[in-house]
Amino acid sequence: MLELRALHKTFHDPDGGHWVLADALDLVVERGQTVAVLGPSGSGKSTLLKMIAGLEAPDAGAIFFDGADLAGVPPERRGFALMFQDFALFPHLDVQDNVAFGLVEQGERRARARERARQMLAVFGLAAHAGHKVWKLSGGEQQRVALARALITAPRLLLLDEPFSALDAELRVGLREEFARRIAAAGITAVLVTHDETDARALAQRGFKLVAGRLQMLW
Ligand SMILES: Nc1ncnc2c1ncn2[C@@H]1O[C@H](COP(=O)(O)OP(=O)(O)OP(=O)(O)O)[C@@H](O)[C@H]1O
Ligand SMILES: [Mg+2]
Known part of the structure; x- marks a missing residue:
């Protein structure tokens, strides 16, 4: 609360x-x-x-x-996870590494963090975009990736x-x-x-x- x-x-x-x-x-x-x-x-x-x-x-x-x-x-x-309106994603990272970011910050090993990120992306219907640069995604897809990134860290x-x-x-x-x-x-x-x-x-x-x-x- x-x-x-x-x-x-x-x-x-x-x-x-x-x-x-x-x-x-x-x-x-x-x-x-x-x-x-x-x-x-x-x-x-x-x-x-x-x-x-x-x-x-x-x-x-x-x-x-x-x-x-x-x-x-x-x-x-x-x-806490904060999702801003703009600059929600890191442009230099691909989609999978954006989602894995918070887990790596929490101390998860990179390989495991990427695997969990791919699972999360699959749940969000974004599996096909895992290896894409974020600027290739539509605005809506970017916001969904941002939510996946926020939720993955529980x-x-x-x-x-x-x-x-x-x-x-x-x-x-x-x-x-x-x-x-x-x-x-x-x-x-x-x-x-x-x-x-x-x-x-x-x-x-x-x-x-x-x-x-x-x-x-x-x-
Ligand atoms: N660090 C700061 N120093 C001085 N003034 C600030 C600071 N942060 C915000 N302000 C001012 O406080 C006011 C409120 O800003 P805030 O960003 O919280 O509004 P908002 O309701 O989120 O607006 P918007 O709907 O445009 O995003 C604005 O006039 C802003 O210029
Ligand atoms: Mg505001």
């Missing part, structure tokens, strides 16, 4: 302006649940995910996972930042259903941020809107 308690985060710019992105923000995500956070551009969605991932520190407040306070725990020791929490925004409308429809199915099958706890309510409703059991640094419940 993920718990955000009274998070505060404000960015100041050199001209004296500031953006309040979190203002006593609370959120609880139960184990196995997907929660969506909606909000317009600049409302602080990506910043919220970065605080959960440990890439940005909150100004105040606390983040707990399964009861443990994550303050001071570096990103690589949180056991993360405690999956963080998704606008996973479909680079895709055209038709592709999104199929992909959001596939993602919903695969995340449910993995039984994983997830936080999705997006500006697209249809994406959010397809994936998340609960949805909130980020307004002036606080979450308003939508469903």
